[in-house]
Each structure stands twice: as structure tokens, then as C-alpha cells.
Amino acid sequence: MxxxxxxxxxxxxxxxxxxxxxxxxxxxxxxxxxxxxxxxxxxxxxxxxxxxxxxxxxxxxxxxxxxxxxxxxxxxxxxxxxxxxxxxxxxxxxxxxxxxxxxxxxxxxxxxxxxxxxxxxxxxxxxxxxxxxxxxxxxxxxxxxxxxxxxxxxxxxxxxxxxxxxxxxxxxFTGGVKPVSIWLSEDHARAGRGGTGAAKCGGNYAASLLPQQVAAENGCQQVLFTDSATDDTIDELGGMNLFLVRSDGTLVTPQLNGNILDGITRRSLIQLAKDRGHAVEQREVTVSEWREGVAQGTITEAFACGTAAVITPIRQLKSTDFTIDVGDAAPGELTMSLREELTGMQFGFxxxxxxxxxxxxxxxxxxx
The missing domain is CATH 3.30.470.10 (Aminotransferase class 4, branched-chain amino acid transferase, N-terminal domain)
Known part of the structure; x- marks a missing residue:
């Protein structure tokens, strides 16, 4: 061929x-x-x-x-x-x-x-x-x-x-990389078990458009989807994978479960973090863990990643009932360092x- x-x-x-x-x-x-x-x-x-x-x-x-x-x-x-x-x-x-x-x-x-x-x-x-x-x-x-x-x-x-x-x-990013706010979708799901969530097909993105409009109405730039069967287990954003960074430098990202796209930027960042000696946990991650970790100071950074933006720092996760706010720590030091390394590799620096x-x-x- x-x-x-x-x-x-x-x-x-x-x-x-x-x-x-x-x-x-x-x-x-x-x-x-x-x-x-x-x-x-x-x-x-x-x-x-x-x-x-x-x-x-x-x-x-x-x-x-x-x-x-x-x-x-x-x-x-x-x-x-x-x-x-x-x-x-x-x-x-x-x-x-x-x-x-x-x-x-x-x-x-x-x-x-x-x-x-x-x-x-x-x-x-x-x-x-x-x-x-x-x-x-x-x-x-x-x-x-x-x-x-x-x-x-x-x-x-x-x-x-x-x-x-x-x-x-x-x-x-026009004007530099700026932290974004994301909206927790509670009424709409992007994908379900056994569906097409792990495939890069137009239907998955069409399913995210209405929730994205809801996010914009609430002052957010992106939307976060959870597993439709649990409402608390995080899948991914409308078109990006998610990472949380713990205070000890560990990166945590939702495991591939059939609902989540296997992002190539995600894969690359996992490797670059491991190269530096950071632990990377690919497992079930919940909104509750994120909320409690920020409150306790054990989760200090959050970012989304994908081909278009490479890394998008996250400042807030907003919902109808609560807001998780990383505050002035966003964008985090590790977030930006990984972004600079990956883009530097792509552009030849x-x-x-x-x-x-x-x-x-x-x-x-x-x-x-």
C-alpha cells in the first residue's frame, strides 16, 4: 500500500x-x-x-x-x-x-x-x-x-x-496563556459505557456543543464531563484531557475507560513528566477528590491538554452548587514548564x- x-x-x-x-x-x-x-x-x-x-x-x-x-x-x-x-x-x-x-x-x-x-x-x-x-x-x-x-x-x-x-x-491563546474557568456539566453526558467516547468522531463533539453553550452562559470557556453512570467520576473536557497536580509533584489523570479519547498530547505529557521523575497516576479521578484536594492544599494545579492549545491552565471548576478555585496559583509552575518543554520540542528549541x-x-x- x-x-x-x-x-x-x-x-x-x-x-x-x-x-x-x-x-x-x-x-x-x-x-x-x-x-x-x-x-x-x-x-x-x-x-x-x-x-x-x-x-x-x-x-x-x-x-x-x-x-x-x-x-x-x-x-x-x-x-x-x-x-x-x-x-x-x-x-x-x-x-x-x-x-x-x-x-x-x-x-x-x-x-x-x-x-x-x-x-x-x-x-x-x-x-x-x-x-x-x-x-x-x-x-x-x-x-x-x-x-x-x-x-x-x-x-x-x-x-x-x-x-x-x-x-x-x-x-x-491571544495575549499569552491564561487560566480558564470550566463548567461542570450535570445534565448532559458526552459519552456512555460501550459508546463511541474513545473514538474521535463528530458525534462526540456534537454532543458537547449544547453543554458548551451552557458553560459560556455561566462565564466559562470549557465544559467538564463526568461518567454518566456516577456523576462524580471525571471523564474529560469537551475536547481535551484533564490533569491534576498534587503538592508532591504527582500528576493524576483519568484512566482510559472507553469513554475517554486517548489524547496524543496526553500521552506525550505523561512521558515527559516521567522523564523528570514525577509519578503519574492514571486512575479513576472524581470531582470530590479535586474539590477536597484544593481545599486541603494537596492539589495545587490543574490543566487540560490537546493538540490545538497544547496545555490550558485551569483556574476554576464551577457548578450550580460550588466552585473549586485554584486561585493565584494558576497557571502552575509545572503546568507551564511541561508546556514549554513540549512546544519547545515541536518547534525545534x-x-x-x-x-x-x-x-x-x-x-x-x-x-x-
């Missing part, structure tokens, strides 16, 4: 001046590069028709199964321009593995890891000029898969399409001790 060759159809390109104007202030998810990747899968032929084509609308039959039964999954990762001009991605093989985990749960075809990575290379190479070089800027990559067989009937589709689009991204970076465009080959 790694021998599958991509055909290229060049897109009309923005002028250098137009592109640079966008890259000066790209925002997040507002602008898109000139090209995208498309690969077709059918039950009879497997993966075929690999293309790099101009970015644009996807022709789709109104009966396409994704529109009716939600067979859709996606990933998120970034390409970074380093000081020498080279372009790298961070742990793309982990994204490929997680996409395939999601594919199995949603009854979609798995894509070979080498083909996933090759597709990333194809898109980033042709659109290398879109990888920004400003502070905390990157090219956000969105691989996704949809079932696009045209039929009405509840069964797994026999045709699917894998695509990748890319969007230049500025710093997630810190040694990549674990071989997590995949070089797409070496400095010697890049001409801007």
Missing part, C-alpha cells in the same frame, strides 16, 4: 502577498491551503485513486451514508517550521493508529499507517509555503474519513473516502529525545 502513487492536480495559488497577509494573523481554522488529499476505498478494491487536488467542495450524493448515519471520523495534528526552515510533524504514526482505532469502532476501513503518513507528506510538501514561521504558529492538519456510499439502509457503508485538509494556525518528530521537508530542500 505504501507503493500507491498520488496524482497531482495543481491548484491556482494565492499570490505571495495574499498568502503572507493571511499568515501574519491566521487565527484558527479560518483559512485553508491551496490543496487537499483524497483517497477512495471500496469493499472490492480497497484503497485506490490517491490524489492531491485543489482545495474545494466535495461532490456528494444526497443519499451518502455519512449524512444519514454519521459514519465519520477525524484526526488533528500540526506541521511546524523549525528555526532552520525545515518542516516537521509530531508523532503522526500515533494519529494514524488512533484514526484506525476510531475506524474500527465506526465500522469504517482502516488505512495503512504508511499510507496515512505518506498522504500527510504529500500535502505538506506541495503546500509548504503555507507553514507559518511566527511565534507559536503552525499548520493544522485535519485528516478525516467519511462513508460516501449512496444508499439508505442501516449497515456499514461499502465505500469511503479519506481526505486531508490544512489550515494555518496562530497561537491558541528542545531536543527530541524520543524520536517523536517526523521530518517532511529538510532545511536543505526548502526554498521559500
Amino acid at each position: 505504501s507503493d500507491l502513487q498520488f496524482t497531482r492536480t495543481e491548484a491556482p495559488r494565492l499570490s505571495r502577498e495574499e498568502r503572507e497577509a493571511i499568515l501574519n494573523d491566521p487565527g484558527f481554522g479560518s483559512h485553508f491551503t491551496d490543496h487537499m488529499v483524497s483517497i477512495v476505498w471500496t469493499k472490492g478494491e480497497g484503497w485506490h485513486n490517491a490524489e492531491v487536488i485543489p482545495y474545494g467542495p466535495i461532490p456528494m450524493d444526497p443519499a451518502a451514508s455519512v449524512l444519514h448515519y454519521g459514519q465519520e471520523i477525524f484526526e488533528g495534528l500540526k506541521a511546524y517550521r523549525r528555526p532552520d526552515g525545515s518542516i516537521v510533524t509530531f508523532r503522526p504514526e500515533a494519529n494514524a493508529q488512533r484514526l484506525n482505532d476510531s475506524a474500527r469502532r465506526l465500522a469504517l476501513p482502516e488505512i495503512p499507517e504508511e499510507l496515512f503518513i505518506k498522504a500527510i507528506h504529500e500535502l505538506v510538501t506541495i503546500d509548504a509555503d503555507w507553514v507559518p514561521s511566527g511565534a507559536d504558529q503552525s499548520l493544522y492538519l485535519r485528516p478525516f474519513m467519511i462513508a460516501d456510499e449512496s444508499f439508505l439502509g442501516v449497515r456499514a457503508a461499502e465505500r469511503a473516502r479519506f481526505l486531508i485538509i490544512a489550515s494555518p494556525a496562530g497561537p491558541y 528542545v531536543e527530541d529525545r524520543h524520536g517523536w518528530l517526523d521530518v517532511i521537508v529538510p532545511a536543505a530542500e526548502l526554498v521559500r
Whole structure:
């Protein structure tokens, strides 16, 4: 499958001046590069028709199964321009593995890891000029898969399409990293046991949108979900994993239980913390433990993590009945130190001790 060759159809390109104007202030998810990747899968032929084509609308039959039964999954990762001009991605093989985990749960075809990575290379190479070089800027990559067989009937589709689009991204935090308040969702759940919580599919995020609106109405920037069976056991935020930091330097994070997405940033932070000698506990974590720990001074920091923001310091957890307030200690020292180490590795200022970076465009080959 790694021998599958991509055909290229060049897109009309923005002028250098137009592109640079966008890259000066790209925002997040507002602008898109000139090209995208498309690969077709059918039950009879497997993966075929690999293309790099101009970015644009996807022709789709109104009966396409994704529109009716939600067979859709996606990933998120970034390409970074380093000081020498080279372009790298961070742990793309982990994204490929997680996409395939999601594919199995949603009854979609798995894509070979080498083909996933090759597709990333194809898109980033042709659109290398879109990888920004400003502070905390990157090219956000969105691989996704949809079932696009045209039929009405509840069964797994026999045709699917894998695509990748890319969007230049500025710093997630405008004005620097600031602690956020999060809202405890008591009336809505993100996922249930045996459901799709561990898959990265659109339905999980759709389920978080109404609670996110409730959070905003209560002055919070994110929402925290608990296990629907217990109301106290923490799962994750709307789109991020959670960590608590104890006063002895131990990191505590909810264990993967089928409801929680196996975050690649989460995995990386666990490894970096262990490298420093910190204990990391992956276990059941409750709101009650968090509340009591802050009151007693045994829990001193809290943060959420994900690809987009890397680390988001948490100052408060608010609910209808109580508020857990870390106070002036947020953002915590360990929180920010881990963030600086991980982003430093991604952008080329810190040694990549674990071989997590995949070089797409070496400095010697890049001409801007």
C-alpha cells in the first residue's frame, strides 16, 4: 500500500502577498491551503485513486451514508517550521493508529499507517509555503474519513473516502496563556459505557456543543464531563484531557475507560513528566477528590491538554452548587514548564529525545 502513487492536480495559488497577509494573523481554522488529499476505498478494491487536488467542495450524493448515519471520523495534528526552515510533524504514526482505532469502532476501513503518513507528506510538501514561521504558529492538519456510499439502509457503508485538509494556525491563546474557568456539566453526558467516547468522531463533539453553550452562559470557556453512570467520576473536557497536580509533584489523570479519547498530547505529557521523575497516576479521578484536594492544599494545579492549545491552565471548576478555585496559583509552575518543554520540542528549541518528530521537508530542500 505504501507503493500507491498520488496524482497531482495543481491548484491556482494565492499570490505571495495574499498568502503572507493571511499568515501574519491566521487565527484558527479560518483559512485553508491551496490543496487537499483524497483517497477512495471500496469493499472490492480497497484503497485506490490517491490524489492531491485543489482545495474545494466535495461532490456528494444526497443519499451518502455519512449524512444519514454519521459514519465519520477525524484526526488533528500540526506541521511546524523549525528555526532552520525545515518542516516537521509530531508523532503522526500515533494519529494514524488512533484514526484506525476510531475506524474500527465506526465500522469504517482502516488505512495503512504508511499510507496515512505518506498522504500527510504529500500535502505538506506541495503546500509548504503555507507553514507559518511566527511565534507559536503552525499548520493544522485535519485528516478525516467519511462513508460516501449512496444508499439508505442501516449497515456499514461499502465505500469511503479519506481526505486531508490544512489550515494555518496562530497561537491558541491571544495575549499569552491564561487560566480558564470550566463548567461542570450535570445534565448532559458526552459519552456512555460501550459508546463511541474513545473514538474521535463528530458525534462526540456534537454532543458537547449544547453543554458548551451552557458553560459560556455561566462565564466559562470549557465544559467538564463526568461518567454518566456516577456523576462524580471525571471523564474529560469537551475536547481535551484533564490533569491534576498534587503538592508532591504527582500528576493524576483519568484512566482510559472507553469513554475517554486517548489524547496524543496526553500521552506525550505523561512521558515527559516521567522523564523528570514525577509519578503519574492514571486512575479513576472524581470531582470530590479535586474539590477536597484544593481545599486541603494537596492539589495545587490543574490543566487540560490537546493538540490545538497544547496545555490550558485551569483556574476554576464551577457548578450550580460550588466552585473549586485554584486561585493565584494558576497557571502552575509545572503546568507551564511541561508546556514549554513540549512546544519547545515541536518547534525545534528542545531536543527530541524520543524520536517523536517526523521530518517532511529538510532545511536543505526548502526554498521559500
